[in-house]
Amino acid sequence: xxxxxxxxxxxxxxxxxxxxxxxxxxxxxxxxxxxxxxxxxxxxxxxxxxxxxxxxxxxxxxxxxxxxxxxxxxxxxxxxxxxxxxxxxxxxxxxxxxxxxxxxxxxxxxxxxxxxxxxxxxxxxxxxxxxxxxxxxxxxxxxxxxxxxxxxxxxxxxxxxxxxxxxxxxxxxxxxxxxxxxxxxxxxxxxxxxxxxxxxxxxxxxxxxxxxxxxxxxxxxxxxxxxxxxxxxxxxxxxxxxxxxxxxxxxxxxxxxxxxxxxxxxxxxxxxxxxxxxxxxxxxxxxxxxxxxxxxxxxxxxxxxxxxxxxxxxxxxxxxxxxxxxxxxxxxxxxxxxxxxxxxxxxxxxxxxxxxxxxxxxxxxxxxxxxxxxxxxxxxxxxxxxxxxxxxxxxxxxxxxxxxxxxxxxxxxxxxxxxxxxxxxxxxxxxxxxxxxxxxxxxxxxxxxxxxxxxxxxxxxxxxxxxxxxxxxxxxxxxxxxxxxxxxxxxxxxxxxxxxxxxxxxxxxxxxxxxxxxxxxxxxxxxxxxxxxxxxxxxxxxxxxxxxxxxxxxxxxxxxxxxxxxxxxxxxxxxxxxxxxxxxxxxxxxxxxxxxxxxxxxxxxxxxxxxxxxxxxxxxxx
Numbered sequence: 001x002x003x004x005x006x007x008x009x010x011x012x013x014x015x016x017x018x019x020x021x022x023x024x025x026x027x028x029x030x031x032x033x034x035x036x037x038x039x040x041x042x043x044x045x046x047x048x049x050x051x052x053x054x055x056x057x058x059x060x061x062x063x064x065x066x067x068x069x070x071x072x073x074x075x076x077x078x079x080x081x082x083x084x085x086x087x088x089x090x091x092x093x094x095x096x097x098x099x100x101x102x103x104x105x106x107x108x109x110x111x112x113x114x115x116x117x118x119x120x121x122x123x124x125x126x127x128x129x130x131x132x133x134x135x136x137x138x139x140x141x142x143x144x145x146x147x148x149x150x151x152x153x154x155x156x157x158x159x160x161x162x163x164x165x166x167x168x169x170x171x172x173x174x175x176x177x178x179x180x181x182x183x184x185x186x187x188x189x190x191x192x193x194x195x196x197x198x199x200x201x202x203x204x205x206x207x208x209x210x211x212x213x214x215x216x217x218x219x220x221x222x223x224x225x226x227x228x229x230x231x232x233x234x235x236x237x238x239x240x241x242x243x244x245x246x247x248x249x250x251x252x253x254x255x256x257x258x259x260x261x262x263x264x265x266x267x268x269x270x271x272x273x274x275x276x277x278x279x280x281x282x283x284x285x286x287x288x289x290x291x292x293x294x295x296x297x298x299x300x301x302x303x304x305x306x307x308x309x310x311x312x313x314x315x316x317x318x319x320x321x322x323x324x325x326x327x328x329x330x331x332x333x334x335x336x337x338x339x340x341x342x343x344x345x346x347x348x349x350x351x352x353x354x355x356x357x358x359x360x361x362x363x364x365x366x367x368x369x370x371x372x373x374x375x376x377x378x379x380x381x382x383x384x385x386x387x388x389x390x391x392x393x394x395x396x397x398x399x400x401x402x403x404x405x406x407x408x409x410x411x412x413x414x415x416x417x418x419x420x421x422x423x424x425x426x427x428x429x430x431x432x433x434x435x436x437x438x439x440x441x442x443x444x445x446x447x448x449x450x451x452x453x454x455x456x457x458x459x460x461x462x463x464x465x466x467x468x469x470x471x472x473x474x475x476x477x478x479x480x481x482x483x484x485x486x487x488x489x490x491x492x493x494x495x496x497x498x499x500x501x502x503x504x505x506x507x508x509x510x511x512x513x514x515x516x517x518x519x520x521x522x523x524x525x526x527x528x529x530x531x532x533x534x535x536x537x538x539x540x541x542x543x544x545x546x547x548x549x550x551x552x553x554x555x556x557x558x559x560x561x562x563x564x565x566x567x568x569x570x571x572x573x574x575x576x577x578x579x580x581x582x583x584x585x586x587x588x589x590x591x592x593x594x595x596x597x598x599x600x601x602x603x604x605x606x607x608x609x610x611x612x613x614x615x616x617x618x619x620x621x622x
Contacts, residue, residue: 008562008576008607011594012051013037014359015325015603016307020062021156022110022204022249024290024303027092028070033292033301035309036061037603038580041075043095049358052095053578056088060580062125065111072098072136074120076108087111087122089136099139104128110158114165119181121168123147126154131170133181133188143188148175159205159214167228169214171202176216178228193231200224206250206258213273217247217260225273237276243268249291251300253314259300261288267302267312267319280317284310286327307602324361326352326602333585333598336377340589344384345598346372351386353398356594356606365401367394373416378424385427387415393429393439407446411435419462419471421485428471428485430459436473436481438488450488454481461503463512472512472526474500480514482526492529496522502546504553506567513567515543515555521565535570537563545585549592552613556583556597562607564595576607 017023017036025034027043034043041054041061057077062085065074073090085108087101107125113136114121120134124147132144147155147170155172168179168188176193202224204217213234216224221242225235245263253259257279258270265288268281286306293300302310302319307327310319328348335343342362344353349370353363367388374387383395383404391411395404411431418429426449427439434455440447457477464471470491474480480494480503498518505512511532514522521537524530537543541558548554551567560583562576581601588595588609595607 005563005572005575006610008564008574008595008610010040010053010576010578011606011608012359013040013042013053013578013603013605014323014354015601015605016303016309016323017061017601018286018289018303018305018307018325018327020064021289023061023064024292024301024309025064025066025073026292026294026301027066028068030295034064034066034073035290035303036064036075038578038599038601039077040578040580041073041090043092054088054090054095054097055577056097056100057086059085062108063111065113065120066092067113067117068115069117071117072113072120074111074113074122076104076111076122078107078125081106081127085125085128087120087134089120089139101134101139101141103132103141103144104130109154109156112158112160112168114160115163116165118165119160121158121160123155123158123170129153129155131155131158131168131179131188133168142183143181143186145179145188145190148172148177157202157205157216159207161211161228162207162209163211167211169205169207169228171205171216173201174199176202176226178231191231193226193233195224195226195233198224198233198236203246203248204250206252208252209256215250215252215258217250219246221246221262223247223250223258223260223270223276235273235276237274238270238278239276241278245287248288251291251293253293254297259291259293261291261302263287265304267291267317269314269317282312282317282319284308284319323359324352326604328602329600330584330598330602330604331372332374332376333587333596333604334376335587335590336381337379338590339381340591340593343587343589343596344375344377345604346375346386347598347602348372351375351384351396353384354604356589356596359604359606363398363401365396373414374418376418376420378420379422380424382424385418385420387418387429389414391415391431393418393427405441405446407439410437410439413458417459417462417473419464421464421468422466423468426468426485428462428464428473430455430462430473430475432458434458434475434477436462436483438485452481452483452488452490454490454493455479457499460499460501463503463505465505465509470526472503472505474503474514474516476500480512480524482512482529492526494522494524494529494531496520499542501542501544501557502555504546504548506548507550513546513548513553515546515557517542519543519557521546521555521570533570535565541582545583545587545597547586547588547595549588554586554588554595556586558582560599562586562595562597562605564610564613573613574610576605578605578607579603 286304413432
């Protein structure tokens with residue numbers, strides 16, 4: 001074995017875990033926003049758009065909180081049944097870990113800092129049902145208790161008083177409690193609030209400025225005002241026209257009005273108690289999971305479960321899209337020929353073109369109610385070719401996203417893979433039924449040249465030689481077939497006890513490498529199909545994506561790791577940790593400066609290709 005692999009540097013991400021309630025935070029300095037992406041926390045500078053990353057969780061982040069001073073961040077995670085879920089406290093200025101707090105089981109539901117940063121309150125999920133108060137200075141648990149009675153619950157929300165370190169409020173399904181912390185006796189004492197005959201499930205909490213009342217957003221679509229001192233319900237509303245699909249997020253404005261987000265994507269300003277009158281509203285895409293105020297509160301940010309980030313001001317109250325991300329599995333990724341500035345991804349019913357350095361979405365192609373399985377650019381750059389679940393191959397103009405042509409009934413079990421020859425005049429497509437089809441493409445007509453029927457399972461990947469003389473297709477049936485594209489017949493076939501997911505030609509094209517569900521990376525001769533070597537690509541999961549450049553190749557798969565390998569030695573030089581879901585595809589940029597990886601959770605991660613390796617690659621190519 002060689003040296004220990006180095007760490008692959010994560011440069012930027014395109015993604016947002018919009019499903020995390022309250023996951024979008026605005027830092028008190030007014031310059032940064034913080035949001036989760038899988039098991040990573042992204043800190044983004046709003047002026048420079050530069051991102052930094054906090055990595056330390058072993059599974060998806062489930063909640064976030066920022067201390068009132070801005071000195072600390074806290075994050076909780078989910079884990080597997082029977083295991084403990086960590087809470088990590090981070091020092092914001094140093095972007096480093098301050099302490100790791102481990103008591104809750106399975107999931108951390110919510111977090112809250114006390115007004116002076118003295119305490120951190122953590123709330124466990126349904127399987128844990130406990131509230132724990134931690135002393136930030138000593139990093140120890142001060143006290144804890146069962147979060148709610150067994151007859152009610154679970155508890156979803158948690159907040160501290162604005163001016164007192166000793167008062168905490170929790171709420172959930174048919175429960176609303178005010179807790180008093182006694183630091184001397186190390187106890188936390190609950191008092192249940194009396195809502196009379198009213199039964200509500202509370203999603204979110206917000207304390208009033210004077211600490212007299214707490215506002216509760218409910219799944220019923222109304223807001224409750226409860227007195228903290230008397231523990232009694234004071235007011236609720238709107239009483240007639242409730243907010244559709246419930247109040248999912250709530251903020252108190254400097255004017256004492258309320259800013260609320262709802263389950264149907266409505267953002268509204270609501271008069272405070274007792275009227276709760278709606279003053280103005282706007283719509284966004286998806287359920288609103290986070291609403292946060294920036295600085296003094298003139299500007300605010302919105303996060304939705306459709307992985308969309310919006311910003312707006314109270315004057316115009318017209319949310320503008322800051323960042324749009326995939327919220328369904330990303331199935332493919334492609335660069336234009338010799339261009340490293342742009343790339344395209346396919347996910348669900350859309351294909352998007354992104355700018356590499358800024359991460360901005362430049363173009364979106366949408367075909368409703370279908371799934372796009374593959375995307376590629378024609379080498380001449382005139383079209384984006386896509387393969388869809390309805391068996392059609394669709395081509396679009398890259399400048400306008402207008403349809404160029406459609407090949408109907410290209411495959412009768414869905415088109416699953418597509419590749420284009422170097423002259424941009426022929427397409428090779430693969431389908432779910434196992435056929436590989438060769439198409440002649442002209443400006444006005446597209447016709448089938450040959451249907452190659454050898455595979456028995458879905459085609460997962462197709463790669464073409466540089467001189468267009470042959471191509472290789474990988475399939476779930478455990479075979480890779482090398483096809484002669486001049487005679488349109490099978491040249492060689494490779495058998496293995498696996499479902500092949502990816503295949504690549506080596507630079508000199510006399511060998512191919514494969515990856516699949518058997519976790520092995522296979523090296524094969526193209527002229528006779530014999531195996532040269534086999535590597536252990538992953539210890540636990542399948543190899544889904546693979547790309548090669550010069551004497552290095554990169555892999556990604558079900559183990560969520562990005563691995564950079566030396567081709568000749570068969571050793572791992574770098575490992576990238578950042579994905580929280582199964583990696584579906586990886587790609588090295590044509591200029592050899594970056595590695596892009598995409599995953600099932602919709603995340604797109606950009607890694608820096610190690611510079612010293614890049615220089616070697618440049619020297620070897622010259």
